[in-house]
Structures are given as C-alpha cells and as structure tokens.
Amino acid sequence: DTGVSQNPRHKITKRGQNVTFRCDPISEHNRLYWYRQTLGQGPEFLTYFQNEAQLEKSRLLSDRFSAERPKGSFSTLEIQRTEQGDSAMYLCASTRGHDNSPLHFGNGTRLTVT
C-alpha cells in the first residue's frame, strides 16, 4: 500500500490560466473521489469515478472543471480559466468501493490563484 499520491503539492497560477492536477490512487482501489477544501471547512465533494466511469458530479463542479480517469487508474482534474475563488486545497481519495470501505486520502494539491 503506497498510499494515494497527488501532484503537484502546490500550484500558484494567475487568474485566467488553466491548471491540471494528477491523482494516483491505491492500486487495488477502483473508486476515486475529488474533493475541495477551503480554510476552516470540511472537504466538499466534487466528483467520483468507478473505474473509468464518472458516476456523479457535484453542482459545485462548474463547466470550467473537468475530471478524467481514462484507464481506471490515475485521474486528472483540470480547471480552465481559473478564478480567485478556485483557490483551495484539492483532495483526492480512493477506496475499494465495497464493504463500505473508508476513503484513503492523498496529501492534496494546494492551489493559489493570484
């Protein structure tokens, strides 16, 4: 179990630029989740995948956000035309997806939009 890996750890970008984050889940986990966390708040659900299928998206996920998991392994989250309000910690988590197994989180990518 090498854990959930997220890259980069930190990203500073200017408003209007596009950014992409990567998440590598625990290898045997078939479910992958993206969350957003702002200061003083709990994680807010964005989207999740079962293998390569994106099963649910939050209303928080505007058209500027897109997530993929093309081969059912790693996932990418892209934010187009970033806004200052996108500044947050983006957390990825994975789980086996059965037996009500808990989420295992990566260390997150902290995005700062200037």
Place this chain on the structure above:
Amino acid sequence: AQSVTQLDSQVPVFEEAPVELRCNYSSSVSVYLFWYVQYPNQGLQLLLKYLSGSTLVKGINGFEAEFNKSQTSFHLRKPSVHISDTAEYFCAVSYTGNQFYFGTGTSLTVIP
C-alpha cells in the same frame, strides 16, 4: 438534507486531560460513520470507523467513538490527550457507501 454537524469548531484542552469531540448526523436506516484527523498541509487520515456491530469503536492513537442511534451521534473521545493530538478532526457519514459527507471540522488544541 443529509448532513453532518460538528457542534464545536474549536476545542482547547490541557495535556493529559480527557476530550470529547461531538458529531451528529442526519438520521437514516443505515449509516456508516467515520472520524478523520488532518494535520497542517496534509490530507485526511482515518482514525476509526463504524460500519456495524459493536457501538463502541476503537481507533488509532488511543481514540474511540460511540455510535448512538437514538441520539444520531458519533462522538469521539480520548481519555488523555497529548500535544501531538493537536489537529483538525472531521466526522464523516455515508448512507449508501457511495457518497461521503463531511462535517466542518473541530480544531483540537492541546495546551501544555
């Protein structure tokens, strides 16, 4: 709406004193409950989970929690805290095993 409420946003406690962090959830027929800890600039680490069976659940670092169905609560406890327990604690609930809902967190500060 399905939700989790953490009643205390900040809890200061002296070292070696007991602590309880409160969590209430929206009632449902079936529910799965979790407590996570988050240290600065890190992801969330699972402390313990309740899926079924015994209502008293023991986790890592000496923490335990009790599932109380009648009060829809899942409070986290530790009999004696250490400085290293200073962190943010999140309660989470899943009703179907697909979606997980998190509380707003409780910041625990252990005072030497």
